[in-house]
Amino acid sequence: xxxxxxxxxxxxxxxxxxxxxxxxxxxxxxxxxxxxxxxxxxxxxxxxxxxxxxxxxxxxxxxxxxxxxxxxxxxxxxxxxxxxxxxxxxxxxxxxxxxxxxxxxxxxxxxxxxxxxxxxxxxxxxxxxxxxxxxxxxxxxxxxxxxxxxxxxxxxxxxxxxxxxxxxxxxxxxxxxxxxxxxxxxxxxxxxxxxxxxxxxxxxxxxxxxxxxxxxxxxxxxxxxxxxxxxxxxxxxxxxxxxxxxxxxxxxxxxxxxxxxxxxxxxxxxxxxxxxxxxxxxxxxxxxxxxxxxxxxxxxxxxxxxxxxxxxxxxxxxxxxxxxxxxxxxxxxxxxxxxxxxxxxxxxxxxxxxxxxxxxxxxxxxxxx
Numbered sequence: 001x002x003x004x005x006x007x008x009x010x011x012x013x014x015x016x017x018x019x020x021x022x023x024x025x026x027x028x029x030x031x032x033x034x035x036x037x038x039x040x041x042x043x044x045x046x047x048x049x050x051x052x053x054x055x056x057x058x059x060x061x062x063x064x065x066x067x068x069x070x071x072x073x074x075x076x077x078x079x080x081x082x083x084x085x086x087x088x089x090x091x092x093x094x095x096x097x098x099x100x101x102x103x104x105x106x107x108x109x110x111x112x113x114x115x116x117x118x119x120x121x122x123x124x125x126x127x128x129x130x131x132x133x134x135x136x137x138x139x140x141x142x143x144x145x146x147x148x149x150x151x152x153x154x155x156x157x158x159x160x161x162x163x164x165x166x167x168x169x170x171x172x173x174x175x176x177x178x179x180x181x182x183x184x185x186x187x188x189x190x191x192x193x194x195x196x197x198x199x200x201x202x203x204x205x206x207x208x209x210x211x212x213x214x215x216x217x218x219x220x221x222x223x224x225x226x227x228x229x230x231x232x233x234x235x236x237x238x239x240x241x242x243x244x245x246x247x248x249x250x251x252x253x254x255x256x257x258x259x260x261x262x263x264x265x266x267x268x269x270x271x272x273x274x275x276x277x278x279x280x281x282x283x284x285x286x287x288x289x290x291x292x293x294x295x296x297x298x299x300x301x302x303x304x305x306x307x308x309x310x311x312x313x314x315x316x317x318x319x320x321x322x323x324x325x326x327x328x329x330x331x332x333x334x335x336x337x338x339x340x341x342x343x344x345x346x347x348x349x350x351x352x353x354x355x356x357x358x359x360x361x362x363x364x365x366x367x368x369x
Contacts, residue, residue: 028188029143037170037195038113040136040160042128048164050202053369054343058103059247059334060353060361061213061321064112064157065091065123067356068325072150074216075323075358076268080150084119091123093356095130101350102132103363105199107211108160109249113138116153124160133162137170139195141213147188159195159211159248168205169198175212175229180220190215192226194233204368208244210234214251217285223252224294231297238301238339245366246302247336249359253288254332255296256312260289265330266323288331298337305336305347305364318349320360329354334362341367 063071067090070077098106112118113125124136140158147155161167173194181189195211212230214223227250234246253260263273266286273283299308311318311332319329329351336347346365354360 027144027146029140031140031172031174031191031193033174035139035172037137037139037172037197039167039170040124040128040138042134042136044129045134046132046164048134052104052202052204054365054367055104055201056102056346056363056365057105057107057209057245057247057336058098058101058350058361058363059107059109059211059249059336060350061109061249061334061357061359062094062111062123063357063359064110064115064118065094065121066118067093068358070325075325080152081117082119084121087119087121090356091121091126092130094353095127097350097353097356097361098127098131098133101361101363104165105161105163105209105245106133107209107247108162109211109213110157111138111160112155112157114154114156116151117155120154124162128162131162132164134164135166136160136162137167137195137197139170139172139193140191141193142190144188149188157190159193159213161195161197161209161211163197163199163209165202166200167197168200169196171196173229173233175214176222176225178215178218178220178222180218180222194230196233201368204243206240206242207368208237208242210237210244210246210248212246212248212250214249216251218251219280219284223250223291227252227294227297231301234302234339243338243340243368245336245338246298247334247362249334250295251285251333252291252295254308254311255293255299256308257288257292257332258315259331260287260292262286262288262323262331295335298335302337302339303342305338305342305362306332306349310347319351320349320362321358322354323358329360334359336362336364338366343367 320334343365350361
């Protein structure tokens with residue numbers, strides 16, 4: 001998750017004008033409706049199984065490798081730029097978890113490949129080179145040679161899928177953007193997408209992964225519009241007879257959640273909400289109440305790794321996110337769905353990784369025979 005960063009409009013206007021005068025390159029990339037993904041290969045390919053009847057799938061928002069640092073954008077902190085001495089050890093902890101849990105395919109969100117804020121490390125390549133996974137695809141959600149706010153500088157961030165098997169296709173599909181921001185913030189801000197990839201499984205030529213990260217902190221209906229586009233894409237694949245797994249950080253709660261307002265949990269020491277005169281009354285992006293039904297169409301159409309019945313019986317068991325340092329997860333934002341079958345009882349929420357990111361990973365085994 002990222003909070004909306006502030007920009008000084010006069011400074012930004014000057015920067016844009018100077019940049020347009022000196023160069024044809026825009027300060028923030030504007031994406032086409034559909035674009036090719038970026039393909040990656042491990043430096044040490046490990047031969048994958050020649051036969052497969054089931055796959056362990058994991059999804060994890062890795063918070064661009066910075067661990068639980070009190071970053072200015074999402075946790076009431078003031079840190080902006082991390083050093084290699086901070087990022088590499090945390091990436092190693094991630095690699096250790098991946099190597100221990102052995103997913104066949106992992107969906108990652110908030111992955112940096114060349115960003116100032118995470119010491120310009122290509123995290124996709126590093127994770128491939130330091131885990132058992134062989135191949136990767138990547139799609140940008142944030143690409144700018146220079147973001148002027150708070151010294152962020154260059155940002156190259158997005159969604160990635162890592163796999164033991166080769167990718168036959170990789171596509172970035174554009175999602176609607178937030179419309180609740182001023183024009184300058186909107187220009188430089190995150191641009192969500194779907195990363196769609198076809199994986200060359202043995203004896204199976206129609207298996208796809210859809211990886212997405214819906215807008216955090218939105219106060220408009222952008223996430224509902226994003227769900228509409230997402231459903232249209234997976235429905236097309238389903239109608240063709242494809243088999244797929246859909247997952248990622250949806251930034252939405254399950255429809256039967258007991259708690260829907262997290263203003264107090266997310267509130268910083270100098271903030272006030274829910275009191276007379278507070279403007280805004282709710283913290284940006286912390287009140288999920290108006291959005292509580294938006295995930296229902298996904299649950300209705302496809303099979304979740306964690307059913308609403310199981311979630312309702314013990315909600316905290318399946319929580320995947322918290323904004324608070326040294327705190328247990330307090331809400332579920334991360335999901336896996338499929339149009340085939342999950343192995344009964346295989347779904348697991350990896351709460352042990354909450355010291356490595358502000359999201360827990362979710363894994364489950366899908367049957368592909």
